[in-house]
Amino acid sequence: MSSERSSTPPARSPLVLAGLLGVMILAGMAIPGQGRVNAALAAETGDPYLAALLSFAIGFVVIYVIAFLTPAGRRTMARVRPAIRSGAVKWWYLLAGCVGGYFVLTQTLTIGMIGVAVFTVAVVTGQTVGGLVWDRVGLGPTGRRRISPLRFVGAILTVVAVTWAVSPQLAGSDRELIWLLLVILPFSGGFLNAGQQALNGRQSAAYRSPIPATFFNFGAGSALLLLVWVGKLIVAGGVPGQLPTAWWYYIGGPLGIVFIAVGALLVTQVGVLVAAMGMIAGQLLGSLLLDVVVPAPGSVVTVATVLGTVMTLVAVVVAALPDLMRGRGK
Template sequence: MSEHAKSVVVPANPSAVVWNASRVAVLLVATVAAGTLSPLQSAVNGALGSTVGDGNAAAVVSFGTGLLIMTAVVSVHRRWRAQALRLPQLMRSGTLGWWNYLAGLCGAAVVLSEGVSVGSLGVAVFQISLICGLIISGVVCDRIGVTTAVPQLLSGVRILGAGLAVVATAVAISPNFHVPHAIFLVALPFGAGLLAGWQPAGNAAVAQHSGSLIVAIAFNFLVGFVVLSAGLLIRLGVGTAHFSLPAVWWMYTGGALGLLSIGLMALLVRGLGLLLLGLASIAGQLLGSLLFNGAVPGTYAPLHVVTVVGTVLALAAAGIAAIPARTNGHRAGAAR
């Protein structure tokens, strides 16, 4: 037998290969579809903010509905109830850094920015700004080892991805410079994205010590609701805010949409892994932002060509920034 013949590898079962490829394709499509829930949530919370006339009040309503759902979920399971009751003890003992309990503030910042910004910017520009903040945050958090087991080096490719995210934001908002306080309105979702890049690490730490991701998510909503409510109560006390409940039922679905998105991503990551999940979900968010831009009453904003260009640039930035850097001659692991 020749050396060439010895090196021939018998291919795997062709039907199994086709099945695996088909399975991945289905999961990718499902993840893209699940990713559209984020801009839909932004549209709902943006419409809520426009209707009640106060982004802080809208965020309280959205977080409040999410907290009610999670409280009901935790309450029905004895083990989850026990794990939730352990959290005060963990906090007193100092076994977990106090900053990990503040992950809910990241989600609160996102929801607050939705209530304030979406009505003026539109869903598409809001999502581009948010995602670009997330991309930069992901690169920084990976570098300092917050989100990965091995810190990722700041390679030229990853810096390019972060830089492209800034360009994408600038391109997307360029038609909105005539909007009053446009820079501030864009800075809100961009800054929220910078914070939200760390949120999964905080939630994961709480989940590890409490023994339940469900409990960590519920606590996430509790922290966000308390902080947002405190801010609203202070503003009501000094007369700079007002609070009213909308009469339209679907404006109360923001919290449920956020929870549905979290649940679907938790299921889909098992079949795709973090890298493919992250890219597919971002693609879904950007596609959904174009679809839902102005589709929900109270969130209309004209869709410019440069907004579409910014969407493409943001997706390219996400793909580039997700390329793992090399550490000690080996791949350091998947990026965000």
């Protein structure tokens, strides 16, 4: 990885940036949909580890078909070996999908104890801090990017907006130190997730396609979750019962493909921070729409929820202003 370079995207018109923002939001909206589906599958099977494994494995099968059974997929997969030989892609970039497996594990290990609202704030804070750090060290395909005042303000606004949006669910929380320590897990998951998107973007730039990076993400994540699930069976025992038959229980993986593939492309266009923030806005907007249209037990929609979601969109625009005004965000 040549983190010393400092390439930046070309100047972009307001219309192009608006289009990119729309794509970020749509990609981010796939995440709450995936979470809702995986949670329902976990409830049906009584095994959240198996639900996570099934989600990744089904996603892996779908991306395998795209990568090896379509002409475009085969062409892009043929670029992997030359990219590794040339040094444009390091072999360990291919393990970025393990972060996705770790992220899912943080969900299953902590949400039941700290709640969805605190989990969301911790993850978003980790993603935002990670976006700043990974952009600064040059992990993404656009190289090192300076932490300008507008980017920093936009990052702070994102954390504040998400906290505001979930504040109705935070009211009355009274927890002990162990509860606070558990928050470190989703924070680290969000932080590493931003790094995962940076590496995916670097691979997409090298392959000129997000297909190989998405394939390796699902392969590595599936392998990690398979090991964890087998280990859980050995230690705790318990064979899952009958799997649900409704098709929609199994679309979590394909939704993940949308998030990973589109996210990998976005990082090459706007950098790690702005891509992460735009997809965070999509996460909140998607969650809001789900809570309005098909509310889950315990979901809360208030004025704070709506205004906090709107504020995330403002934060993304603020962070993207350097690209809009100067065409340079480093």
